[in-house]
Amino acid sequence: MLRTAEERYGQEEAERLKPFLGRLSEAIRKVQAFELEPGDEPSGDPGEDL
Amino acid sequence: MEPHELTVAEASQLIREGKLTPTRLLDSILKRIDALEPTLEAWVTMDRERALSDAEALTREAQEGSIRSPVHGIPVGIKDIYFTQGLRTTMGSPIYADHIPEYDAETVAILRDAGAVIPGKTETTEFAAYDPAPTRNPWNTEHTPGGSSSGSAAAVSSGMCPTALGSQTGGSVIRPAAFCGVVGFKPTYDLISRLGVFPLAWSLDHVGFFTRTVEDATILLNVLSGVEHRPDPEPPKLGLLRGYYEKTADESVWEGLMDAADRLEDGGAEVVELRLPRSFEYVHPAHSIIFATEAASVHEEGFRKNPESYKPKMRSHVAGGLLIPSPAYLRAKRIRGVFAMEARDLLGEADCLLTPSSVTPALRSLKSTGDPAFNAPWSFCGFPSITVPCGLTGDGLPLGLQLTGLPYGEEGLLSAAGWCERILDFPKGPRTP
Numbered sequence: 001m002l003r004t005a006e007e008r009y010g011q012e013e014a015e016r017l018k019p020f021l022g023r024l025s026e027a028i029r030k031v032q033a034f035e036l037e038p039g040d041e042p043s044g045d046p047g048e049d050l
Numbered sequence: 051m052e053p054h055e056l057t058v059a060e061a062s063q064l065i066r067e068g069k070l071t072p073t074r075l076l077d078s079i080l081k082r083i084d085a086l087e088p089t090l091e092a093w094v095t096m097d098r099e100r101a102l103s104d105a106e107a108l109t110r111e112a113q114e115g116s117i118r119s120p121v122h123g124i125p126v127g128i129k130d131i132y133f134t135q136g137l138r139t140t141m142g143s144p145i146y147a148d149h150i151p152e153y154d155a156e157t158v159a160i161l162r163d164a165g166a167v168i169p170g171k172t173e174t175t176e177f178a179a180y181d182p183a184p185t186r187n188p189w190n191t192e193h194t195p196g197g198s199s200s201g202s203a204a205a206v207s208s209g210m211c212p213t214a215l216g217s218q219t220g221g222s223v224i225r226p227a228a229f230c231g232v233v234g235f236k237p238t239y240d241l242i243s244r245l246g247v248f249p250l251a252w253s254l255d256h257v258g259f260f261t262r263t264v265e266d267a268t269i270l271l272n273v274l275s276g277v278e279h280r281p282d283p284e285p286p287k288l289g290l291l292r293g294y295y296e297k298t299a300d301e302s303v304w305e306g307l308m309d310a311a312d313r314l315e316d317g318g319a320e321v322v323e324l325r326l327p328r329s330f331e332y333v334h335p336a337h338s339i340i341f342a343t344e345a346a347s348v349h350e351e352g353f354r355k356n357p358e359s360y361k362p363k364m365r366s367h368v369a370g371g372l373l374i375p376s377p378a379y380l381r382a383k384r385i386r387g388v389f390a391m392e393a394r395d396l397l398g399e400a401d402c403l404l405t406p407s408s409v410t411p412a413l414r415s416l417k418s419t420g421d422p423a424f425n426a427p428w429s430f431c432g433f434p435s436i437t438v439p440c441g442l443t444g445d446g447l448p449l450g451l452q453l454t455g456l457p458y459g460e461e462g463l464l465s466a467a468g469w470c471e472r473i474l475d476f477p478k479g480p481r482t483p
Contacts, residue, residue, distance in 0.1 A: 001373050009357075009369060020366040021373070024342060027335035028378045031385060034332045040384045 001025050053078035054209045055480055058266040061212060062120045065112055072105040072112065072123025076167055079125045082480075083169065083210045089191060089483055090208060091184040092201040094130045095138045096170035101125070104167050111165075120269045122165030127205045127214030130171040131178050132158050133246040141248050142174040142183060142198075145352065145359045155246025157215060157257060157274055164273050169211060172201030175419060178217055178250045179345065181361035182419050187230060188481040189447055193412040196226030197419030199260070203230040206260040209480025213261045213270055218429055219250045219341065221408070221422025223258035224437045228407035228450030229420065231439045231481060233471070234260050235267040236425075238457045239432030242274045251344035253383075254337070254429050262478045264438065264468040271460060279461045283468035285318035288453070289400030293326045298423060300410040306449035307406045310440035310474060317473040324399055327392030329385060334423060336382035336389075337430040343379045346371025390431040397433075397456045402466050407437040407450030428454045436467045439476035448476075 001021045005014040014021075053061065053075045064070035080098065087093055108123045128134060131141050133151035140146045154162065162168070173183035175198040185200040187193040188208040195204040199216025203226035206214050216223045218236045227234025236258035249255055257274070261267045264281075272278055290311060296304055315321050346353075349360070349368045357365060397403065409421040428435040434457070437450035451470065455463035 001370075004373050005369070008373075013357075013369070016362075017366055017369055020370050024338070024370050024374065027338045028374065030335040031332055031339060031378060031381050034329070034336075034381070034385055034388075036381070036384050036388070040388050 054082040056212065057263050057478065058121065058124050058212045058261060058269050059263065061124055062122065062269070065123045066117055068112070072108040072167060075123060076101055076105040076125055076169070079169060079211055086208050086210060086483065090186050090188060090204050092172055092204040092208070092210060094140055094171045094173050094201065097137050097168060101167050101169045108165050108167065118163070118165035119273055121161060121273050124166055124213065125169050125211045126161055126166040127170070127172045127202050127211040128158060128168055129199050129202050129214070129216050130174045131217060131248040132215055133248070134158055134168070134171065137171065139171065142176040142178070143361070151246070153246060156243035158246065160274055172199070172205055172214055174198050175200060176361045176364050177248065178219060178222060179367060180363035180419070182416060184416070186416065186483070187412050188483045189231060189412065191483050193414050193447065194229065194416055194419050196229035196408070196412060198222040199226050199258070200419065202260050203227055203232065203234070206230070206262060207232050207481050208483065213259060213266055216258045216260055217247060218256045218258045218425065219254045220337070220429055221425030223256070223260070224425040224435055224450070224452055225408045225420055225422055227260055228437045228439070228448065229412035231448030231476065232260050232262050233264055233267050233436065233438055234258060235271065235436045236429070236434060237271060237275070237460055238434045241458065241460070249348050251341045253344060254340060256429060264436070264464060264471045267436065268464050271464070279464060281461050281464035281468050283465050283472060285320070285469060286401040286466035287320040287322065288314065288402060288404040288466070289324040289396065290321050290404045291324055291326055294330065295405045295424065298409055299406050302411060302443045303406045303408065303449060306441045306443065307451055310451050311404065314470055314473055319469070321404070322400060324396055324403070327389065327396060329389040329392050330427065332385050333389055333427045333430055336385040337426045339374055339378055339382040340386070342367050342371035343374045346374070386430055389427070393431050393433060394456065401455070402463055403454040405452045405454070407452040411443045411445070411447040411449060424452060433457055434460055434463050436463055438467050438471045438474065440474050441476070
């Protein structure tokens, strides 16, 4: 993400974003580790799950 | 007692009985605002002229025996992300500093039709996200009132209005209500219209409101939802969530919750310990992915044109959100479905879930509005939650307990909250800083 941020926003802005991007990358890594089953379909708004 | 000290229910009854006029009530509220606003900075824009004119018309109606609803003549503060026709709506952002909507948000229109008087717009963090508003906490002005509904929470707490609208995407109603010692209520996702409320992350955004009593929260819910909820306060079965909550909470917060739980048990409630479901540890990362992706989508065009116009935290969320791969967003949404199902199962074992309302008491800072981590799971799955004040820290700052119920289970949740409020007996009068 940091590399993409450098390309898109420039090095200075990417440096400012670094801590937030670190947290986002960690969040993405974490959700990718969750074992979903075929029945766990994507939902739209929470209303569809309620 | 001065009129600004009255709850919604008390003022409403006096207006019905002809013992108080909307004009007299508004006059008292405006005097209170004049006295406290220089200290608390809870309001962005006042609308005195229209409020006075509406109050006069509503006074005449009441004198003719016509009362529109339980909020007839009641002043209601409106968070500055709700569109108000002809009245500046800034979203807490310099980008919208001069934005004057052409229509009222549906909730604002409902309130006006029901006879509410709108004195003005209350402060919000930028776009209801993380960059703080200038508002101070009435319990200690060196501390944050919480956010994002900072002005609404401080205004209700201090008696600058008996009730106010807020919104919650993470913890923006429950947390500031707890920090300011008032009741904060976030009904089920989509139960109340979000039309005309500027979105932050649309699948997480909830309308919510602040009051000083659970009875008043019921009045607001009934007016805004158009459904008559009739809670019947009685001892509930409360599902206490330890695990993550106990590990994460500040010591004073957890002690406050345990003390409150003991008092509730002594009063007749059943408190059972429940285990958080397997998906819970994925809830916060999934919430943050949905939050950033949707916020980025809302602001994509404006951000590309003028990124410098955004305050630092919002700018990070938009810039970062635009980089999130779509499979991660979709996976986060699938996790939401799983968590909602598991949370529903959990609520099969108790009337409602019991947790602290905030990780810490109100922080001694105006640079951060605090951590929404204890509220975000219930914004994530869309379940209704409410905070009731439950005590004070050793430093004299309020603490709240958060109750969460099943979707569309507002009546049961308000029954439990009303009973807890009665047992905990926290002072309901306005706080003078």
